[in-house]
Amino acid sequence: KWLGIMTLVVLLGGAATAVQAGVNGALGSKVGTIEGAFTSFLIGTVALFLLMMFLGKGNVLEIVSLPKWQLTGGLLGALYIIGMVFAVPKIGVASAMVAVIAGQLLTSAIIDHFGLIGGKPIPIDWQRVVGIALLAAALFLFYKK
Numbered sequence: 001k002w003l004g005i006m007t008l009v010v011l012l013g014g015a016a017t018a019v020q021a022g023v024n025g026a027l028g029s030k031v032g033t034i035e036g037a038f039t040s041f042l043i044g045t046v047a048l049f050l051l052m053m054f055l056g057k058g059n060v061l062e063i064v065s066l067p068k069w070q071l072t073g074g075l076l077g078a079l080y081i082i083g084m085v086f087a088v089p090k091i092g093v094a095s096a097m098v099a100v101i102a103g104q105l106l107t108s109a110i111i112d113h114f115g116l117i118g119g120k121p122i123p124i125d126w127q128r129v130v131g132i133a134l135l136a137a138a139l140f141l142f143y144k145k
Helices: 002-031 033-055 060-065 073-091 093-114 126-143
Strands: none
16 A cells, blocks of 8 residues: 555655756746755755644754754755756757756665665666666657757
């Protein structure tokens, strides 16, 4: 049951990411790349602040005791948003998303293989290599004119 629910949640997150790329690309075309990324993050920050205030169950003050590398997610998110705001108007949502997914899959396979970021090592096997190769082929086909 949970597998189906979690799969649906992640699929909806993926759909939201594709829509977000298009929205942010259009925003950046009007106000500028960095300004568009800032606006996107600002609105998301306000929304998350409100959710945290009304629905949050954790303790945000615990961030002072975390290893500093665990606080880099926002910087990585900013890099992603700036990249999408810049790229989408030039190459389109689909090509940008295939490139993002290719980068995510390759990087996550490396993270899994070595058990980085506190994860359990999951070795790269032939199926993962084939999956990465097929995604590389998809990236080539999306960029081919």
